[in-house]
Amino acid sequence: MLPRRTKPSLWSGWQIVLLLFWSASALWAVAPDPAPGHGTNVFSPASSPAKSIKDLSVFVLVITGIIFLVVFVLLVYSVVKFRGRAADAGREPAQVYGSTQIELAWTIIPTLIVVVLFLATARVIHAIQDAPEPVGAMEVTVIGHQYWWEFRYPKLGIVTANELHIPVSNPDHPTPTFLQLLSADTDHSFWVPELAGKTDLIPNHPNRMWMDPQSTGVFVGQCAQYCGIQHAKMLLRVSVDGPEDFAAWMRSQQKPAVEDSAAIAGRRVFERNACMNCHAVGGTSADGRFGPDLTHLMSRATIAAGAAENTPDNLRLWIQNPKAIKPGSLMPAMQLSEADLNAVVSYMETLH
Amino acid sequence: MSAVTTTPSFPNPAAEWHLPSRGKVAMAGLIIAESAIFTIFVVAYLFYLGKSITGPTPREVLETPIFYTICLLSSSLTIHLAAKSLERDYTRLFLGFWLLTIALGGAFLYGTAQEWRRLIYDHGLTISTNLFGTTYYSLVGLHAFHVTAGLIMLSLVAIFGLTGRMGVSQSDRIAVLSMYWHFVDAVWVVVFTVVYVLGR
Amino acid sequence: MSSNVITVPVGQAEARPWVDQLHQWLATVDHKRLGILYIGSALLFLAVGGVEALIIRIQLMHSHNNFVSPGVFNQMFTMHGTTMIFFVAMPVLFGFANYLVPLMIGARDMAFPRLNAFSFWLSFLGALLLYFSFFGGSGLYGAGSAPDVGWWSYAPLGARAFSPGHSSDYWTLALLVSGFGSIGTAINIIATILCLRCPGMKLNRMPLLVWMNLVMAGMVLIAITPLSAAQIMLLIDRYLGGHFFDTQAGGSAVLWMHFFWIFGHPEVYVLIIPCFAFMSEIIPVFSRKPIFGYPVMVAATVCIAFVSMSVWAHHMFTIGMNSYANSFFTLTTMAVGIPTGIKIFNWIGTMWGGRIQFKTPMLFSIAFLFQFLIAGLTGIMMAASPFDWQLSLSYFVVAHFHYVIVGGILFALFGAFYYWYPKMTGRMLSERLGKWHFWLFLIGFHLTFDVMHIPGLLGMPRRIYTYEPGRGWDTLNLIVSIGAFIQAIAILVFLTNLIISYFKGAQAGNDPWDAWTLEWSISSPPPAYNFATVPTVASRRPLWDLKHPEDPDSRYE
Numbered sequence A: 001m002l003p004r005r006t007k008p009s010l011w012s013g014w015q016i017v018l019l020l021f022w023s024a025s026a027l028w029a030v031a032p033d034p035a036p037g038h039g040t041n042v043f044s045p046a047s048s049p050a051k052s053i054k055d056l057s058v059f060v061l062v063i064t065g066i067i068f069l070v071v072f073v074l075l076v077y078s079v080v081k082f083r084g085r086a087a088d089a090g091r092e093p094a095q096v097y098g099s100t101q102i103e104l105a106w107t108i109i110p111t112l113i114v115v116v117l118f119l120a121t122a123r124v125i126h127a128i129q130d131a132p133e134p135v136g137a138m139e140v141t142v143i144g145h146q147y148w149w150e151f152r153y154p155k156l157g158i159v160t161a162n163e164l165h166i167p168v169s170n171p172d173h174p175t176p177t178f179l180q181l182l183s184a185d186t187d188h189s190f191w192v193p194e195l196a197g198k199t200d201l202i203p204n205h206p207n208r209m210w211m212d213p214q215s216t217g218v219f220v221g222q223c224a225q226y227c228g229i230q231h232a233k234m235l236l237r238v239s240v241d242g243p244e245d246f247a248a249w250m251r252s253q254q255k256p257a258v259e260d261s262a263a264i265a266g267r268r269v270f271e272r273n274a275c276m277n278c279h280a281v282g283g284t285s286a287d288g289r290f291g292p293d294l295t296h297l298m299s300r301a302t303i304a305a306g307a308a309e310n311t312p313d314n315l316r317l318w319i320q321n322p323k324a325i326k327p328g329s330l331m332p333a334m335q336l337s338e339a340d341l342n343a344v345v346s347y348m349e350t351l352h
Numbered sequence B: 001m002s003a004v005t006t007t008p009s010f011p012n013p014a015a016e017w018h019l020p021s022r023g024k025v026a027m028a029g030l031i032i033a034e035s036a037i038f039t040i041f042v043v044a045y046l047f048y049l050g051k052s053i054t055g056p057t058p059r060e061v062l063e064t065p066i067f068y069t070i071c072l073l074s075s076s077l078t079i080h081l082a083a084k085s086l087e088r089d090y091t092r093l094f095l096g097f098w099l100l101t102i103a104l105g106g107a108f109l110y111g112t113a114q115e116w117r118r119l120i121y122d123h124g125l126t127i128s129t130n131l132f133g134t135t136y137y138s139l140v141g142l143h144a145f146h147v148t149a150g151l152i153m154l155s156l157v158a159i160f161g162l163t164g165r166m167g168v169s170q171s172d173r174i175a176v177l178s179m180y181w182h183f184v185d186a187v188w189v190v191v192f193t194v195v196y197v198l199g200r
Numbered sequence C: 001m002s003s004n005v006i007t008v009p010v011g012q013a014e015a016r017p018w019v020d021q022l023h024q025w026l027a028t029v030d031h032k033r034l035g036i037l038y039i040g041s042a043l044l045f046l047a048v049g050g051v052e053a054l055i056i057r058i059q060l061m062h063s064h065n066n067f068v069s070p071g072v073f074n075q076m077f078t079m080h081g082t083t084m085i086f087f088v089a090m091p092v093l094f095g096f097a098n099y100l101v102p103l104m105i106g107a108r109d110m111a112f113p114r115l116n117a118f119s120f121w122l123s124f125l126g127a128l129l130l131y132f133s134f135f136g137g138s139g140l141y142g143a144g145s146a147p148d149v150g151w152w153s154y155a156p157l158g159a160r161a162f163s164p165g166h167s168s169d170y171w172t173l174a175l176l177v178s179g180f181g182s183i184g185t186a187i188n189i190i191a192t193i194l195c196l197r198c199p200g201m202k203l204n205r206m207p208l209l210v211w212m213n214l215v216m217a218g219m220v221l222i223a224i225t226p227l228s229a230a231q232i233m234l235l236i237d238r239y240l241g242g243h244f245f246d247t248q249a250g251g252s253a254v255l256w257m258h259f260f261w262i263f264g265h266p267e268v269y270v271l272i273i274p275c276f277a278f279m280s281e282i283i284p285v286f287s288r289k290p291i292f293g294y295p296v297m298v299a300a301t302v303c304i305a306f307v308s309m310s311v312w313a314h315h316m317f318t319i320g321m322n323s324y325a326n327s328f329f330t331l332t333t334m335a336v337g338i339p340t341g342i343k344i345f346n347w348i349g350t351m352w353g354g355r356i357q358f359k360t361p362m363l364f365s366i367a368f369l370f371q372f373l374i375a376g377l378t379g380i381m382m383a384a385s386p387f388d389w390q391l392s393l394s395y396f397v398v399a400h401f402h403y404v405i406v407g408g409i410l411f412a413l414f415g416a417f418y419y420w421y422p423k424m425t426g427r428m429l430s431e432r433l434g435k436w437h438f439w440l441f442l443i444g445f446h447l448t449f450d451v452m453h454i455p456g457l458l459g460m461p462r463r464i465y466t467y468e469p470g471r472g473w474d475t476l477n478l479i480v481s482i483g484a485f486i487q488a489i490a491i492l493v494f495l496t497n498l499i500i501s502y503f504k505g506a507q508a509g510n511d512p513w514d515a516w517t518l519e520w521s522i523s524s525p526p527p528a529y530n531f532a533t534v535p536t537v538a539s540r541r542p543l544w545d546l547k548h549p550e551d552p553d554s555r556y557e
Helices: A004-030 A048-081 A100-129 A243-254 A261-272 A312-320 A338-349 B022-048 B066-087 B091-123 B131-162 B168-198 C018-026 C031-059 C070-104 C113-136 C167-195 C208-240 C253-287 C294-310 C323-351 C360-383 C385-391 C395-425 C431-451 C453-457 C474-504 C542-547
Strands: A138-145 A148-153 A158-161 A163-167 A177-183 A188-191 A199-201 A207-211 A217-223 A235-241
Touching: A048 A100, A048 A207, A048 C323, A048 C360, A048 C385, A100 C323, A100 C360, A100 C385, A138 A163, A138 A188, A138 A199, A158 A163, A158 A243, A163 A243, A177 A188, A177 A199, A199 A207, A235 A243, A261 A338, A312 A338, B022 B131, B022 B168, B022 C167, B022 C208, B022 C253, B066 B091, B066 B168, B091 B131, B131 B168, B131 C208, C018 C031, C031 C070, C031 C113, C031 C395, C031 C474, C070 C113, C070 C167, C070 C208, C070 C253, C070 C395, C113 C167, C167 C208, C208 C253, C208 C294, C253 C294, C253 C323, C253 C360, C253 C395, C294 C323, C323 C360, C323 C385, C360 C385, C360 C395, C360 C431, C395 C431, C395 C453, C395 C474, C431 C453, C431 C474, C453 C474
Parallel strands: A138 A177, A163 A235
Antiparallel strands: A138 A148, A148 A158, A177 A207, A188 A199, A188 A217, A217 A235
């Protein structure tokens, strides 16, 4: 049992340790990600909406930090200064019922703080949500599915899945990307922390968001609104491309599917089995919309919405036994013979 | 083993100490809770007005049930008169007004049933037809369910009355039950306005 | 003390057959026994919900773990949330309210004892119904048997099309049934407080615990009912072909969100306000001073009740409301922090100038103050809606609400256990085990929930059964999981304390803490009728007046 006399100071010591630990972790979280490539750190914004959010959040953190310190000091002081001592046993302290002035003060000051915080916040809300769409902005329609992302570029005639390519934006001549968010089934949420705050995709409730990334590279994120069993594997890859890279990507996506005569057997397998009920391959008779568009499958780094790398072995496994990669996804096991499976995988491998 | 309880000596009781009747407070609480439930159904009804993709619309199929509304609202008057009669121990008058209340409430339910029959068989409107069907039957049905529950309670009291068990000593309980019945009528005023006046 | 001694022989029942004792407990309408039944069943489900949490934490210890399948994981977080809110927090708070409110107002029982029993058994039935889903619910492969739609069951995920089978229905029915039980208890509490107070106990002389339970009960009436209404609508959709939330028929998924959060937000105040009540009773006694600013504490509580009904859509900042709606809810959410925050000042003001005794109830209360402060501040951070566009649906929000529920509510509850267990059982809980419980739980709590904020800031969403290795979340999740196990050990220490002290604890006597409210004027445990003579009071602290006749509170009120 702890000796009575040292109890209060021991407790204060623990509080100090915890406070230091907490502050250290908070500081560590705030520090920008030193790793090469981009991460998912809310405090490493690369796009205007994310930057405004970060600036606002720093303001809010400073104010709440000050409030915390003030109240914490008062709490520690009162616990230490007014701890019961053996000498006081049997005497009750002065029975104070309240103080109108003090209570007024500690009501008015928080009210003023709230007013300041609210005004600062309202500015950012309007700046982000009511930003007008400039002429020439890139437009993408995002349709959420269980458990993959469909991306359509209506003005460019491109349909792709899971990996979004958008142009980098020069702050002097901004070229933002505006996303229209729809859903084909349940609720989802588009969250790439370093590019913007998240916005939900809700059926029968179109939403709109925008981003203007100012550095190139690959940004990652994932679905943030629980949408079913494989919610965890509905990953997002956003490739922010420089002007030439984006133009090249756009041109290759706008072409119909590569026709490789060596893969004709695989294409027959694809078209004879149920594949075309769900998948589309541009320029062929396959035009299913339930699953991802496969026209340029090989331009993507991952399959199954990021659940596996895009390699022939993974593709093979995915077609034969999707449960092994993403149990609960709506891709059925295709029950193909070895020969058919090899053929169709070879066909997929030609779809650049 | 026995324990000795020492009751401290408290100051003398105040001369007058009146607190509200617990039956009335409890019924008020129930009414508040039920009002919240009805509010949600009314909100859903209003929100979905005009949003049905297919199917009959309110304007096409609804007929304002004026007569049955008058029946229900008059039953508030009759139950009030019944309660007042019981306070003065006029048990026969009480029973008369009480049975009249039940009859009027029953007439209202009959009217609702008639209307639903017409809507289902003549217009093909069911709870699964469209948004209007879902919200209409839910809201009016929830109210009718409360009327039914009320009528069951009123009938129980009627049986007590007919077997000579009702007297002035029961008037507090009757007051509490009347509160519920008045609530049901008040809800109908809201539902009527929302469905038959605003909704068309 | 006093010269007026009434000796009431309390004959302890001769050892009765266990069947009789069991029957007494099952058929009881005594508010004290029902209170203990509520608390006991809550402790049972605390253990069950805790195991579910540990399963979650083991699965998330490192990326790409395979401890449980995705389907089972999704059931775990759904059941954990539903259990903890509806079958742990609400029952245990109703249990304490049931036990304490009549005693504190000088009444012999609640206003409607049979309704009281009915409400308890309804609530217990709801819990059994929910857990029966593990055996009885059926679904498609991957949909599992227990509900797996999250404790909010968002539309259209909860619709027949996306949740086939019956697992979702068990969720809906269990909550409907226990919701009616909650409404019954709330009506009972209000009627008791308004109609059964002892002479002299005007509304402004009631203990703060009684005031706060009155406000809580009022909120239950208008907060639980929207959920009941929404669940009736969901059942109509699932079974009668209705279209309330059927987006294909023009229905709105957002409407479910509004209805759910119109319940969901006031619900969290329903949970925290009784904990404010515990703090408002414990902190004064262990500081040896009256509560600082009683009238403002009452006013602030009532204010919270009203303002909290206007903030619900801060749970929906990401769903695409327009900027005016987002601004409105930002303002109201920040505003509700004001009456909530000033209470912390009132409690510190109570301690200020006092003579603080660091018994276990007070240790938990001081930790509550520290943690509730932090939880409130992270709430203010999320009230700034643009910041919430990043933090919502991430582990930051999970950390925030666990900070409130575990760091606030559970800590306050532990304080209440240590404070009132002597009254309920006649025995003191062991201070030694209490301190072990406190320190272990404090360390585990902070290890888990302080660190948990960080993955949220680093982009980790909630409700994911696994996560990618390259995101920097691995070590953090491991630390979080370790803390969870330390908390589990602390809970075992607590349960051990409860059991051992019942048999071996020191005799408590009427008033072990030298407190001032009416429950301490009778024996521990109280006789079945509570008070031999109904007391009359002249101030907020009737026992202070008796113990200090030279300087009674009644002189100053």
